[in-house]
Amino acid sequence: MTETMKKIVLAKRPEGMPTEENFRLEEAPLPELQEGEVLVAVRYMSLDPYMRGRMDDAESYASPVPLGGTMEAGTVGEVIESRSDRFAKGDMAFGMFGWATHGVLPAKQLRKIDPDAAPISTSLGVLGMPGFTAWAGITAYGALEAGQTVVVGAATGPVGSMVGQLAKLKGCRVVGVAGGPEKCKMAVETFGFDACVDHRAHGSASEMRAALAAECPDGVDLYFENVGGPTLGGVLPLMKIGGRIIVCGMIAWYNGATDETGQIPLGKFWRRVLVKRLQIFGLLQTDHVARFGEFVREIAPKVKSGEIAYVEDVAEGLENAPEAFRALLTGGNTGKQVVKIS
């Protein structure tokens, strides 16, 4: 058995889009196990937009990664040594081992994964945090009824594709927003969206508005916000009275919240909130985590049966994680981005 592990640490805080110099690949000895702990060899590591926020030293819902610290990530892997009776060698486990080939955590911080229920990588996507985020947001704040119209940003991403499929199951008209004709095709053909608007073909808020208006003739009841920027500006005027906006992410603004792209004056936005009596909900999946079991019981059978589809984009090798992460932030990937570690 190998005695060393590899990990990627935060070398320097980025300004705007991260570059290679913000990351550093390091080798380290395998950590020692304490009583109650488990050593895992990571098989798959998740890449998610929230990680960009962790690289900044700014107020957020979680602490930033310290300089020199291992980049955060959800991972799934095989238990190769256990000092807990909750896990045996060979078990599959989900845990926050970060951008690393191996890791040690207390058994109580791990979740056992059934490899027969679905491929283990799904515990990072459709049956993991992104799928749960979508489910929690729709369940807690969506208030969806058959016949309503839902607009979803980042439609082929693991959150957006689940939002769209859940809304279709509720009998809604679902219109996605995605970057490029291939993703738009996938939203419709793979995930069953009624339509999908290519934001790359409509770079301003007014163009997005016109394109979305054509697909949402009755207006928009729910906008599930993953992107920000001109998409938000385009959707806002289409919101119906009493419409809801679930704010889950804003990838267009992650590399600088003062970026002018798609900005409108807050006073103009505030007026829309009032005039349309909008309801807006900031969504963080950790607030809802007590319902994770309910989510898995409801959705895992639908994944197994194929009723809910998922798409994964698999990068190979820890050393390629930074490049895959950069691609994720610019929409260069398709579907749930994971990195195959071993």
Add this chain to the structure above:
Amino acid sequence: MTETMKKIVLAKRPEGMPTEENFRLEEAPLPELQEGEVLVAVRYMSLDPYMRGRMDDAESYASPVPLGGTMEAGTVGEVIESRSDRFAKGDMAFGMFGWATHGVLPAKQLRKIDPDAAPISTSLGVLGMPGFTAWAGITAYGALEAGQTVVVGAATGPVGSMVGQLAKLKGCRVVGVAGGPEKCKMAVETFGFDACVDHRAHGSASEMRAALAAECPDGVDLYFENVGGPTLGGVLPLMKIGGRIIVCGMIAWYNGATDETGQIPLGKFWRRVLVKRLQIFGLLQTDHVARFGEFVREIAPKVKSGEIAYVEDVAEGLENAPEAFRALLTGGNTGKQVVKIS
């Protein structure tokens, strides 16, 4: 009995703050009564910030006043002729007669007012639309619990003063925002707020933030938005996780939503919504009007007993309504602004 009436019409749409030239006083014959209608001599007319929106030809929750049309207003007056069995001569009635000395409406569009329950002018304020707005917002979206902190803009206005008093009844700490030391004193001494911050002494968002932070050491659970501008910018960073914002008005921005005062980039605001998991509710009282009877049954006895205080600012004579309205938009009045017509 007089055969003519006076009214004030919209002479010209304003740009920014309305001036005298936007209004025109006209004389007209008293309208003829049809079957089922009632003629009322207006005693008191209400002035409210929403009327500024009606002067613009822009999308809102109601149609604009047409050029040459009578300015809208809620009014209360005495029935001087009735062709309905629902009203007798001498009854007091509330109706939307506008900026006018007299008016005719179908009886079913009027609400009978009991002059023994409270002075009839209260049907325009504490027991009317503004008081109901506050009550509906707190009841539907406030989710208040004892010990929480509430910030209320326009604290001595008829909406803000009711919000503050309702929150105090729930056991909350209530911090008002008002313009000038006199109003701040009134918020505390007359309406029982725990503290009140003078926005005229803190003209920027960062100054407002510091002043509010000193009065809200535990952060803010609910912000009841009546003002916008730097007050909003100052409150936002103080919002607690899961905090609520009820958007009822934004008087600082009524004379031009593109005004730069207090604007922050939408991306920065959106980030706060996400990080703090804020919930934001656009409030329009008409959505809740089915509960108006419940409101009166609950609040009228508290007004009669003095448990809920109110303050009125009474202008004299229809011809002085434009000047009083301009004062209202700049905070030059104190308490609920009404105009005594006859």
